[in-house]
Amino acid sequence: MSKLKTWLRLGAVGVAAVSIAVVGGAAATRGFLQHQTAERLRIDAKDGIQEAGFVKLPSGEQWVVVRGENVDNPVLLVVHGGGVPTSLFAEDFKSWEKDFTVVHWDRRDHGKSLARAGGKIDPNQGVDSFVTDGIALAEHLKGRLHKPRIALLGWSWGSRVSLTMAQKRPDLFSVYVGTGQAVDNDARDRHVYDHMLAVAKTGKHPELLAKLTAFGPPPYDPPSRWKEIDALEPVYLKTEGPKKTEGQIYRQALAMPDWSLKDLITHKDAGRIIRRQRSLAVYKANQFWKAAPLGQDFVLPMVIIQGEYDHPDFVRPWFDGLRAPGKELVILPNTGHAAIQMQSVRFGQALHDHVLPLARAWEYGRPADTPTAPPVVKPVE
Template sequence: MLGHRALRRAGGARQLRIDSPNGIDEQRFVRIGGIEQWISIRGEETANPVMVEIHGGPGASHSIFATRTRSWEAHFTLVRWDMRGAGKTFGRSGPQGQGEMSFDRLCEDALDVTRYARERLGADRVVLVASSLGSVFGLRLARSHPELYCAYVGTDQNILDAGRDTSVHEALPARLRAAGKHKEAAAVEEMGRAPHPLTADQRAAYDKLTVASDPLTLDTLKRVVLRSLWFSPLHSLRDIGRYFAGMKFSARLTPALAAFDDRADGTRFELPFYVFQGDRDVITPPERARSFFDEVAAPVKEFALIEDASHFAAFRHPDRFLHLLLTRVRPVVSGAAGGSRAA
């Protein structure tokens, strides 16, 4: 098993090699928000648009998907960042060295990473791509700082409404009962009756049940997420252990999100606004993302479904996601005329 892993990692390392004369391949720790945080900058042509990615989780670094998204780097300079509490940043200094773990602190970190990328690459503004929990940060960054971002792209778009819409929670026990998991369904309903937001431990249990309740989501977790982590040429066995430890550590962020309300924060964005969502996502359903999208006012806005995709849609179908980036986003951020459409 380890021999097979070594062969796959060696092949992945060859795949990631960038030899173009104007390319860039940097992975380093940068001092962000008072601690050393891991940032990767990769692309085959530094004149391409810069794309800063905000990962989800909490603590689920996207650096594990480097080989799956290799084709993106021919068209964009991709900036990936392991948030404090996540991945290589967590591994650098452990739980005691992460400093303040709060939503506001991570938002400030994201702004500092954006400014670092702009300065390092000489870019006036960058494309902001935010996924899952990262899209909670992404909406606020895009709304408040159009001077830094030339477009917002949300995928696995998370829409928070202070708990008003309970459809996602209600759908989970229904799926569990349909699968004959009545005890698990009762446990989910008990969480919902609690008079307080879910604790970090409850949230972790809830997320596991959500994944187990949907065959496509479970298949994506196994074939896309875990396989990418296991074969990543950027991650040693020790890094893999730290990856999971970082996710557990970062779970402390989630209880505070229960009070967030995206509509109350505003639906006007002074930049092009895109949502590319998995059509079968049960974690961040496309219906909720589309409902919010319909209320958004933006200079350009577009919504598209990625077919046969659950959560992690961009990584299950990276070529389809790239096609959307190239046909809908890049013409606008490159100065070409763009319109507003949905599909």
């Protein structure tokens, strides 16, 4: 019996040793990959800027990353979409740093900001609260980077926040840029449903027709049921061009410096945390947000960069109704809702061509030769 106990003890020690070796090896590998990413992200330019840290905003301390090759360039504040804090994938946006000082902001319910708050979300925090945080951050950036105005980019869910920021405080911004632009969730859901139904009725996808007919058209109660329909679109239709696999995204996230495993786990779990800790009333208020109450008059240039597969025909009527000193709708071929990340170099070229000149011209306010009446601008196809 004593020999058996000895062997059991030795076996337990062996298992523990192997476990420690595996964990230690994984940690060492991750550390090496993080070092490699840090080297690729390093900015050596004499007039460059590379900063990251927490900034105290009205709803709490929030993670902000500032990167650029020349501090004299215009500042571009990125308001990320739901579930994708762009700071975690800063390497994707490196090509933008030649033209802009790019600012990545983890909103209070995402990324390192959520981890900093212990994974807890204020159930009453909605769009207006994020707008307040965003305006405070813009004011902070103006002072920190010595800029009278900054460019503002909103992606998907973040475009609700950024568009409201642009309307409330146009004095802070040189140009508004939207991608995956939110306009009216209910109307867009019906638009996508009708689009899928039309494709299904061609006879190419009888199984899709059966599923859509069984569901019926939106709106649904609860609204979250829409996700079951939304999940059908990429199965039967083009919704993105070339894109990364989930494995590539996870590997990229694991190799990101400044992000602990706790940060990453909190980020991965953010969707569940939001659903659990936020009340249904707040969820509905966010879900049913519409651009119309903001009005059609904006006193700064408006640029919408939309993926070809991201239903630009839905955004166009809202865009056509805008009255602004300059506006442009840019369509990126062969890409979709995630064009900003999945086709980041091409997206950066669109920023260079269509946004950078406006950001420079409007950095100190309306240029003297800017017409007061909005020009008729044809979309770039």
